[in-house]
Amino acid sequence: MSLVFPFDPNIERASTIPARVYNDPVFLELERERIFARTWQLAGRTDDLREHGQFITVQIENDPIVVLRDGETxxxxxxxxxxxxxxxxQGxxxxxxxxxxxxxxxYSLDGTLRRAPEMQGVQRFDPESMHLVPVQVATWGPLVFVNVDGKAPPLADVLEDLPTRLASFHCESMRYVMRKExxxxxxxxxxxxxxxxxxxxxxxxPGLHKELDYDNYVVEPRRYFSIQHAPLRPIEGGSGDRKYDPSATEAPEAVYAWLFPNMMLNVYLGQMQTNVVLPLGHDRCRVVFEWYAEHPPADAATDPSWTKLLAFSDEIQDEDIEICEIVQRNLRSRVYDRGRYSAARENGVHHFHSLLHEFLT
Ligand code: FES
Ligand SMILES: [Fe+2]
Known part of the structure; x- marks a missing residue:
């Protein structure tokens, strides 16, 4: 089986990537090495790393990582x-x-080996010259990222103007509320x-479609991320069962950003949500949502505006899960290998596939 697969950079001519890229476990091994070990991965929250000596641990595919604060660093x-x-x-x-x-x-917090009991008499053993192997760490807003590739471009370069674009939402002052997976x-x-x-x-x-102005839904691909946004549909007549009121605020439009390969950042006025997609095998994944807010509720489980928001989020997530699981089963069918892209609507998918092709082949 070929690990190389065709990809056409022209979306109007292109076919989608072959089914084997989703079905064969060999591609997951390749993705671990060539994608997950070379890109910025969400590791945790700055709130857990405020004081000297505070640490968090995280598993980035095959690599267990510890991130800590050593003074200012x-x-x-x-x-x-x-x-x-x-x-x-641990933990x-x-x-x-x-x-x-x-x-x-x-080890000291800078990674140097300080003490190794009962190693007397061992030759060519010099603790002072032995260090834990470092990885890159960077933050954006309340989020901490790591990149196990020492040669990868800095997070700030990868994010380009995304922080400026999100500046009016004040994400840096948002605090963690809750998580679901x-x-x-x-x-x-x-x-x-x-x-x-x-x-x-x-x-x-169908519920979300009532809220969004589908005709003005835009996807903007950049180098290593893309942004999607859509205005809320204007309310005609009574507000009926609408979830969002477009006239309620002078709110900047919500921004749905995706960062290659596996992280989404959904930013709204006053709150945001991260989604991380973690492979568990070639045909299974874990999706983790974490919510942040400028004014966190005392208890999200009982706060009326949060229960409403979470119920709507669950509705959309359940709909997405159902279709994704059916597509996974159908990709194994002997009749399907590659499809076509809607040039008007699927430029974000085509962009993701262009990065997969770039990193994998
Ligand atoms: S002291 Fe760490 S493995 Fe032995
Ligand atoms: Fe969806």
Whole structure:
């Protein structure tokens, strides 16, 4: 089976990428090496790294990572002890050193090995010259990202003008509210494909379709991300069962940003939501939503505006999950290999596939 697959940069001529890219586990291995190990991945929240010694741990595909605050500096390391690969940190918390929980080798917060018990007599063993392997760390707003590729472009370069574009939403002053996650029986790319177009909204999301001005739905692909936005549909006659009131605020339009390969950032006035799509296998993924707000509710589970918002979010998510799982099953059919793109509606999907092609082949 070929790991190389065709891709046409001209969407009007292009066919979609072959079904085997979704179905064959070999592509997931390739994606782990060539995509997930080379791109910025969401690791946690700045709120958990405010004080000297605070740390968080995160698994980025095959790589366990620890991120910590050392004075003014955020540092990231592979959470893999230099001795026999024990963990130097677990969960999250606050410590002055990192101590491996296997045989107790101890590292300072800058990653230097400080203490290795009972290693007397071992030749060519110099703790002072031994360091945990570092990874890149960067923040945007309340979010912490890591990149295990030391040669990858800085996060700020990847985000281009996205922070400026989102400046009026004040994301940096938003605080964590809650998290929800789903295990979905589809390849991670099916969920991402589905996120990247509004083409399915009229058929899959009748409720959402009532809210959005579909004719003015725009997708803007950039180098490593894309932005989607759509104005709210004006209310004609009574507001009926509408969820959003377009006349209620002078709100800037909501922005739905996707960052290659697996993260979405949905920003609204006063709140935002991150979605991360994590492969669990070639035909399964976990999707994690985290909500942030400028004025977090005392309890999102009972706050009326949050229960309404979460119910609508669940409705849309359930609709997306159902279609993504059916598509995963159908991609295994012997009659399907490649389809075509709507040039008017699927430029975001085509852009994602162009990056897949660039990184994988
Ligand atoms: S594996 Fe870390 S001290 Fe042995
Ligand atoms: Fe959808």
């Amino acid at each position: 955020l540092r990231g390391f592979y959470n893999v002890c230099l001795h026999r690969a024990g963990p130097v940190a 999250c918390g606050k410590r002055n050193t990192l101590q491996c929980r296997y045989h107790g080798w101890t 789903w295990e979905i029986a589809c390849n991670w790319k099916i969920y991402v494909d589905n996120y990247l177009e509004g083409y399915h909204v009229p058929v899959v999301h």
